[in-house]
Amino acid sequence: EAGVTQFPSHSVIEKGQTVTLRCDPISGHDNLYWYRRVMGKEIKFLLHFVKESKQDESGMPNNRFLAERTGGTYSTLKVQPAELEDSGVYFCASSQGDHRSDEQYFGPGTRLTVT
Amino acid sequence: DQQVKQNSPSLSVQEGRISILNCDYTNSMFDYFLWYKKYPAEGPTFLISISSIKDKNEDGRFTVFLNKSAKHLSLHIVPSQPGDSAVYFCAASDGGYNFNKFYFGSGTKLNVKP
Numbered sequence: 665e666a667g668v669t670q671f672p673s674h675s676v677i678e679k680g681q682t683v684t685l686r687c688d689p690i691s692g693h694d695n696l697y698w699y700r701r702v703m704g705k706e707i708k709f710l711l712h713f714v715k716e717s718k719q720d721e722s723g724m725p726n727n728r729f730l731a732e733r734t735g736g737t738y739s740t741l742k743v744q745p746a747e748l749e750d751s752g753v754y755f756c757a758s759s760q761g762d763h764r765s766d767e768q769y770f771g772p773g774t775r776l777t778v779t
Numbered sequence: 780d781q782q783v784k785q786n787s788p789s790l791s792v793q794e795g796r797i798s799i800l801n802c803d804y805t806n807s808m809f810d811y812f813l814w815y816k817k818y819p820a821e822g823p824t825f826l827i828s829i830s831s832i833k834d835k836n837e838d839g840r841f842t843v844f845l846n847k848s849a850k851h852l853s854l855h856i857v858p859s860q861p862g863d864s865a866v867y868f869c870a871a872s873d874g875g876y877n878f879n880k881f882y883f884g885s886g887t888k889l890n891v892k893p
Contacts (some may be wrong), residue, residue: 669824695879697879704885704886705885706781706783706868706882707868707886709880709881709882709883712879712880719879720877720880722877722880723880741806741814755823757821757822764811764872764878764879764881765811765828767825768827768881769822769824770815770823770824772820773822
């Protein structure tokens with residue numbers, strides 16, 4: 665069974681540009697999470713989808729970030745316009761159930777570099 | 780403000796010895812804790828968890844200890860193997876509405892020397 669996949673693996677953009685990250689969760693997983701790790705610091709929660717609904721988006725940094733999950737399958741995270749401090753590794757995770765004991769499976773991440 | 784802290788960015792251990800990774804937290808509402816392991820160019824993978832009703836959970840070579848009064852948890856790996864070399868993250872959540880919101884530490888890079 666395929667794991668969580670993320671595209672692209674690496675993106676380099678200039679400040680002010682737009683970037684869209686994509687996450688494909690494990691098939692059948694209703695729960696999808698976005699996280700970010702900046703400059704070797706802690707991994708920070710961004711938001712949690714249950715199917716196509718945003719369950720918790722309390723970690724989204726500001727309104728330059730827009731996450732969608734149309735149809736409850738794959739998800740996109742758009743950053744518009746990108747700023748230097750948005751650089752980091754963006755991880756997506758998925759889980760079958762929404763109990764915290766349901767393991768969250770992480771993708772390999774997208775490394776975003778804003779120059 | 781960071782609520783989960785891993786104050787040791789790196790740790791080096793000889794193969795066969797014990798590895799002890801530490802984690803401190805500040806939020807007394809946290810009641811569920813996890814450890815994740817991460818290899819380069821991969822996402823974190825779940826290792827072991829513990830609920831606050833316990834003070835110890837064991838899974839093979841991995842044991843997590845929780846000291847609620849000190850707001851401290853540790854991961855023990857015995858015996859350590861070269862394949863354990865990775866970055867280890869501790870994470871925590873509270874039992875409120877956002878119980879799926881995990882707070883992670885900044886990671887400890889473990890190097891197990893053959």
